[in-house]
Amino acid sequence: MAHTVTLIPGDGVGPELVEATRRVLDASGVRIGWEVQEAGLSVMEKEGTPLPARVLDSVRKNRVGLKGPMTTPRGTGIRSVNVALRRELDLYACLRPCKLYAGVRSRFDKVDLVVVRENTEDLYAGVEYEAGSEEAAQIIGLAKGKIRPDAAISIKPISAFGSERIVEYAFRYAVANGRKKVTAIAKDNIMKATDGLFYRTAREVAKRYEGQVEYDEWLVDAMCMQLVQKPELYDVLVLPNLYGDILSDLCAGLVGGLGVAPGANVGTDSAVFEAIHGSAPKYTGQNRVNPTALILSGMLMLKHLGEPEAAARVERATAAVIAEGKDVTYDMKPDRNDPTAVGTSQMADAIIAAM
Ligand code: NAD
Numbered sequence: 001m002a003h004t005v006t007l008i009p010g011d012g013v014g015p016e017l018v019e020a021t022r023r024v025l026d027a028s029g030v031r032i033g034w035e036v037q038e039a040g041l042s043v044m045e046k047e048g049t050p051l052p053a054r055v056l057d058s059v060r061k062n063r064v065g066l067k068g069p070m071t072t073p074r075g076t077g078i079r080s081v082n083v084a085l086r087r088e089l090d091l092y093a094c095l096r097p098c099k100l101y102a103g104v105r106s107r108f109d110k111v112d113l114v115v116v117r118e119n120t121e122d123l124y125a126g127v128e129y130e131a132g133s134e135e136a137a138q139i140i141g142l143a144k145g146k147i148r149p150d151a152a153i154s155i156k157p158i159s160a161f162g163s164e165r166i167v168e169y170a171f172r173y174a175v176a177n178g179r180k181k182v183t184a185i186a187k188d189n190i191m192k193a194t195d196g197l198f199y200r201t202a203r204e205v206a207k208r209y210e211g212q213v214e215y216d217e218w219l220v221d222a223m224c225m226q227l228v229q230k231p232e233l234y235d236v237l238v239l240p241n242l243y244g245d246i247l248s249d250l251c252a253g254l255v256g257g258l259g260v261a262p263g264a265n266v267g268t269d270s271a272v273f274e275a276i277h278g279s280a281p282k283y284t285g286q287n288r289v290n291p292t293a294l295i296l297s298g299m300l301m302l303k304h305l306g307e308p309e310a311a312a313r314v315e316r317a318t319a320a321v322i323a324e325g326k327d328v329t330y331d332m333k334p335d336r337n338d339p340t341a342v343g344t345s346q347m348a349d350a351i352i353a354a355m
Pocket of ligand 1: 071082258275277279289
C-alpha cells in the first residue's frame with residue numbers, strides 16, 4: 001500500500017459520507033490502506049469513552065486520518081470528541097479553503113479564500129468557571145470591580161507560542177500554494193493584551209516573508225463586512241480560535257454552505273481531514289446529504305499525502321458534477337424539493353464516473 005490512513009466513520013450521517021468518500025478516493029488511482037477506527041457515541045457504552053486510546057494511537061502511527069462528523073449531545077456534560085481529538089493530537093491549525101465552484105448557488109462570482117484558524121487556545125481552551133464558584137469569586141476579586149459578582153467566567157488565553165506557530169503555518173501554506181496575501185484578524189482595540197499579542201507576533205512572522213507574501217491586518221468586525229461585500233479582495237486569513245470558528249462558517253456561506261466546505265486539522269506530527277459540517281442527525285441513514293464537503297476534505301488529504309495529481313483528478317471530477325448540476329444532492333438543486341436530486345452514494349458514483 002502506498003499510504004495507510006486512519007478512517008473514523010463518526011456517527012449520524014458520518015458513516016454514509018465516509019463510505020462515499022472512500023470510494024471516490026480509491027477510484028483516484030492512489031492506493032490507500034484504510035485502518036477503520038470507530039469512535040464517538042457508538043463506542044461509548046462498550047468502551048467507557050467516546051475517544052478510546054486505540055483511535056489516537058492509530059492516527060499517531062499513520063500520521064493521517066479521515067473523519068466523519070461526530071455528535072456532541074447538548075446539555076449532558078459530554079465534551080466534544082472532535083475538540084478532544086484536536087487537543088490530544090495537538091492539531092493546532094484548522095485549515096478551511098472556501099472556493100466557489102461553478103454551478104454552486106452563491107451571491108458572488110469569484111471567491112477563493114483560505115481560513116487558517118488556531119485550534120488549541122483562546123476561549124476554546126476550556127478554562128471556565130460557573131457563576132458562584134470559588135474560582136469565579138477569586139477572579140472577580142482580582143478584577144477589582146470590573147466583573148459583576150454573579151458572573152460566570154470563561155478565560156481567553158492567547159500565547160506568543162500559539163500565535164507564532166499558527167501565523168507561520170498560514171505563511172508556509174501561502175508560499176506552498178502560490179497564495180499572494182495573508183491577512184491577520186483579531187480585535188486589539190478592545191483586547192489589547194490577548195489580541196495585541198496575536199498581532200505583534202503576526203507582524204514578526206510576516207517580516208520573514210517580506211517580498212514573498214503580502215501581509216495586512218483587519219479588525220474582526222470590519223472584516224466580516226469586507227467579506228460579505230468584497231470577498232475577492234482576500235486570500236489567506238489567519239485568526240485566533242473563536243473568530244476563526246465564526247468566520248470560517250461565514251466563508252462557507254459565501255461559497256454555497258456547509259454541504260460543500262472541506263476542512264483539515266493539522267499538527268506537527270499528524271493531520272485529520274474532515275468536513276466543516278456536523279453529523280446532521282435528522283438525515284441519518286437516508287442517503288440524502290451532500291458528500292462534496294467530505295470528498296473535498298479527502299482531496300486536501302491527497303495533497304497532504306504528496307499526491308497532487310490524484311487530488312486534482314478528484315477536484316476536477318467533483319467540480320464537473322457540480323457544474324453539470326444533474327447528479328447532485330437536494331441542497332445543490334435550485335429547488336430543495338426537486339425530485340431529480342440524487343442521493344449521497346449516487347453523487348459519489350457520478351464523481352467516480354467523471355474521473
Ligand atoms: P450540522 O452541520 O450537523 O447540520 C446543520 C444543518 O446543515 C443540517 O440540518 C442540514 O440541513 C445541513 N447540512 C449539514 N451537513 C450537510 C450536508 N453534508 N449536506 C447537506 N446538508 C447538510 O450542525 P448541527 O445540527 O449544529 O450539529 C449536529 C451535531 O453535529 C451536533 O451534535 C454537533 O455537535 C455535531 N458537530 C460535529 C462536528 C464535527 O464532527 N467536526 C462539527 C459541527 C457539529
